Amino acid sequence: MEEWFILCGCLWTIFVLSYTVYISKTLHKNKKKIEDFHKDKANLSVGFFHPYCSAGGGGERVLWLEVSHLLEKFPTCKIIIYTAEQTTVDALTDKVYKQFGIRVLPKFSLVFLESAFLLEPKEYPWFTLLGQAIGSMFVAIEALLRYTPNCFIDTTGFPASMCIARFCFGCYVVCYVHYPTISSDMLQVVKQRQIKYNNRTFIAKSYLATQCKLFYYRALMFLYFLTGKCADVVMVNSSWTKQHISVMWKPQYLKIVYPPCSVKTLLDFGLSGRKQHWVVSLSQFREEKNHAWQLFIIHKLIQQHEEKDLQDFCLVMMGSTRHEQDSERVTQLQKLADDLKVSSYIRWIINASREQIDYYLSRATIALHTMRDEHFGISLVEFMAAGVIPIAHRSGGVEKDIITHENNTEEYVAILEKLLFQLSEEQMHSIQCNMRIRVEEFSDETFAAEFTKYLLFPRC
Incomplete structure (x- = not known):
């Protein structure tokens, strides 16, 4: 038994020395x-x-x-x-x-x-x-x-x-x-x-x-x-x-x-003649992006307003899917939209091309972004450059580097209502111009x- 322990100790020593020499040579x-x-x-x-x-x-x-x-x-x-x-x-x-x-x-x-x-x-x-x-x-x-x-x-x-x-x-x-x-x-x-x-x-x-x-x-x-x-x-x-x-x-x-962030083209988008009640969302359909929350926000907004106020309201959900799991997530989101009775207000653009993204960014006025602790958020910078006012979660890199906005469902709905129904065109235009100044350092x-x-x- 004692010889066995000595043998194991010797083998272990040889292994450690050999590995040390190997690592030393590798580092060199x-x-x-x-x-x-x-x-x-x-x-x-x-x-x-x-x-x-x-x-x-x-x-x-x-x-x-x-x-x-x-x-x-x-x-x-x-x-x-x-x-x-x-x-x-x-x-x-x-x-x-x-x-x-x-x-x-x-x-x-x-x-x-x-x-x-x-x-x-x-x-x-x-x-x-x-x-x-x-x-x-x-x-x-x-x-x-x-x-x-x-x-x-x-x-x-x-x-x-x-x-x-x-x-x-x-x-x-x-x-x-x-x-x-x-x-x-x-x-x-x-x-x-x-x-x-x-x-x-x-x-x-x-x-x-x-x-x-x-x-x-x-x-x-x-x-x-x-x-x-x-x-x-x-x-x-x-x-x-x-x-x-x-x-x-x-x-x-x-x-x-x-x-x-490809801001050159986006900065050329005009700010007038936009669809006042178009809201966009742009991100991969990953779980942490929290798309379901966006549907609950829209559900609450609809509950608080008469149908005539939202006749031309539309949430355009654009994003890419990486694999089957993401595609299944989209199906679940569409089912949730049906359950919440908001499907008629949602437009789905799956695996959107750059041309499609630019089309909606040049026409929308507001964007929703609901990920908590977003590290940066390229789409947020694109929104701002395009003149689309983003409403994002107050956390992560969004808070430190880009913008500061909302934190819970009620706050999201409140700011949505303000942008949709309360601000004048001049006030919206002022916000959009200020956003564009901020995005100049985020370029390709x-x-x-x-x-x-x-x-x-x-x-x-």
């Missing part, structure tokens, strides 16, 4: 890659870890604008997109142009990830965040075995992939954080036993389950801290995200790079220049 290799990356900008190879690259959301706009800018600035740069979607470069560039109006040179390569199903939340009915984190490590291994760039960029929010890129493949690692995977705000929701999409009813109602989930979240926060340490450069999209990331990761290089050009500068020169 990583340091050399960083030096090469900054010296030889003519021969960059950059891999973007973005499995759902055609999903049509704000994160995808970030991805494609930066890909487009890198290809134009560095024609010899080799760009790789690690994707879960079986498509072609030409089909993808066409889709990106329809979604965002961004022309991307078809000079990048796609690496299809067969293991990408491991990233799906439906694969982990329990311990979803942990399951996705572990799954993303296996997906990253597949990605980097298929092609290893000298720069690996996570633009989709799977920080565990950065550990693989840095320690197993010696890549220079960059990430653009839209939203922290785990945050102190999420802990507060569990502590206060609130029922939300990420805190089920039976957990909120049970003291023991709440304590177990708090332990789980704290463990995740520690793991999140470790994964964050693997990034050489960290960029975030808002003051709110920066506040959380600076506390959790304490990165050496951290910078706010506001996401790209500013984002692309800042992202590339900080990617190549993090000390600037």
